[in-house]
Amino acid sequence: MTPGGTKVRIVDDEPDLLSAQVQTLRLAGFEPEAFTSAQPALQGLSPDYPGVILTDVRMPGMDGLELQRRIQALDPELPVILLTGHGDVQMAVAALKAGAWDFLTKPAGADELAAALRRASQSRALVLENRLLREGFAAASGEDPFLWGNSPIATHLRQTIDRVAETGVNALIIGAVGSGKEAVARALHAKGNRRSRPFVHVICAALDASRFDAEFFGQAGLGNRAERIPGLLEKAQRGTLFFDAIDTLLPALQARLLSILGSTEFLPAGATSQRPLDVRMLASTSTDLPALASRGDFRSDLLYRLSGVSIHVPPLSARREDLQGIFRRLLIDISRRQGLPVPTVSAGVQARLDSHDWPGNLRELQQFAEAVAMGLDPVPLFRDESIDARASLAAQVAEYEAALIRSVLRQTGGSVVEALQLLKIPRKTLYDKMARHGIDPSVFR
Known part of the structure; x- marks a missing residue:
């Protein structure tokens, strides 16, 4: 890996020396960011910073050792190289034991400085790449970003998903708009014993009464050479059928859906015999569905059929630490x-x-x-x-x-x-x- 474009935050309270270091690193292909004191150098740093830190040890206010401790608390794998005088070598060795990446004694030659920064930047690039791979593995494993977090609330939600996924029962997922209800539904599918079968997403607000039978039971082929179109029930067979925003389902369609959910068989369009209905039903809502049912705006029997278990998804305001x-x-x-x-x-x-x-x-x-x-x-x-x-x-x-x-x-x-x-x-x-x-x-x- 070449160092070109690698960021280096340089911290030194001596303006002339700082300017010389900036020029040296630019010639070596680095992208230097200069700071005359430690505190401003902390601004904008995050665990994703794609560079390394080069800092003098002896500075007024916050010194280089304290800066190194602050950076290590932010990200222990963010390399910090210390620039020391000859009398500070013992102190720098102690800093190495405390987590500093390396130290150089002043005046450091251009080649020595570039080589040390190149090694540190290569290590940093590898750390960030490994983190991305871990993030990608988590995503590929069905761990949606919406379910990440270390708060007690987030931990409890994941534990609930694990328990409900194992049971295979129908579930009603309740939460505010944008809180991650679909992510919960997909996690229930991915962690259950139907994970190798389809997950079929149904947007209830888009269901049309005139197209209901065609949507769920399919369409028979017209003519000898026309292929039949399978419906949602056939597509989700032995898998999961997720009804997104079930509270938006038209009243006229609620009874139609209830008749499907209450049956153990269905007749696909164009078929001559019934087929077993083996589908797990999940539904989501951002409204108080029992209150709607009590007012007669939603069928109580459909609510009971869907809500074998209820999972409440917390709003982001309840898990700000995540x-x-x-x-x-x-x-x-x-x-x-x-x-x-x-x-x-x-x-x-x-x-x-x-x-x-x-x-x-x-x-x-x-x-x-x-x-x-x-x-x-x-x-x-x-x-x-x-x-x-x-x-x-x-x-x-x-x-x-x-x-x-x-x-x-x-x-x-x-x-x-x-x-x-x-x-x-x-x-x-x-x-x-x-x-x-x-x-x-x-x-x-």
Whole structure:
């Protein structure tokens, strides 16, 4: 692998030396990013950063060793190379034991520096490639991004899916729009004993009364040479039939569907004899289906037939601790499929992740990740429609300001002193803004 295009964040408080290092690395084919202090170098770093870090050890404020510790906490596999004076070698050796990638003594020659960075960048590329392979394996195994997460809620949902998948019973999947109900249905199929058979997705809102029989039972061939068209029941035989948004099914079709579900046989169009009906039925809804049934807007007997077990899918607002990880994996997956480099997460994107309520749930988060992966400015694309147009600018500025302060405090571990250096505002101004937005810096320590 050649180093061309490999990013290197260089941190050194000596401007002349920093400038010389930047020029040296550009000539060697690297893509240097220069910083005169450690704290700004942390901004925008993420576990997806496609580069390495080169930092001086002795610097005012945060030194190179503390920077290395912060980076290791972010991603233990992100290489950090330390530049040390001769008197700091013992300290650098201790840093190696603590997880630093390598150290070089000043003044490091151009060839020595490039060789060390080349080795580190090759290691970093291998780490990221292996992560992508693991992500791809998870996706290929039926682990939908919507089901990722380490929160107790996400863990409980996956455990519920595993248990229900084993039983093979019919299930009703309940959750808000965009919360991942289809992902749950596909996981139930993939983890059950029908996994080798078809998963047939039926969009209930699109079913037409005049086409109902043709959709479910098929169409007989017209003429001697015409082929018959199999229906949904035949396609899903011994597999799974998923009724998406069952609450949108027309009342006239609810009785028709009930008659099918209550039978153990069916007669395909053009056939001369009944065939066994062996299909698992899954259905989803984003409404209170029992309440609809109690009002007479949905058949109670159809509800009971479908809901052998009910699975409740939580909204994203109930599992915010999963949000960062899901977004990162979505970003990696989308970038890989589009053949694009995985972008770093900017302060604006991070502010959106921290502050937005995500009423569209995981579907909205996926659309946001797609915009970020394609390099589009996500703010105009994902503006809150609920904000009054007369106050939209002020409201969005306040929302962004609060999210940015929280993001900086998270980076600094709740240190107001370091946050002041990053934000470049007076102490009183920062405290006033934190009070206005209800931000407590101790929460981030």
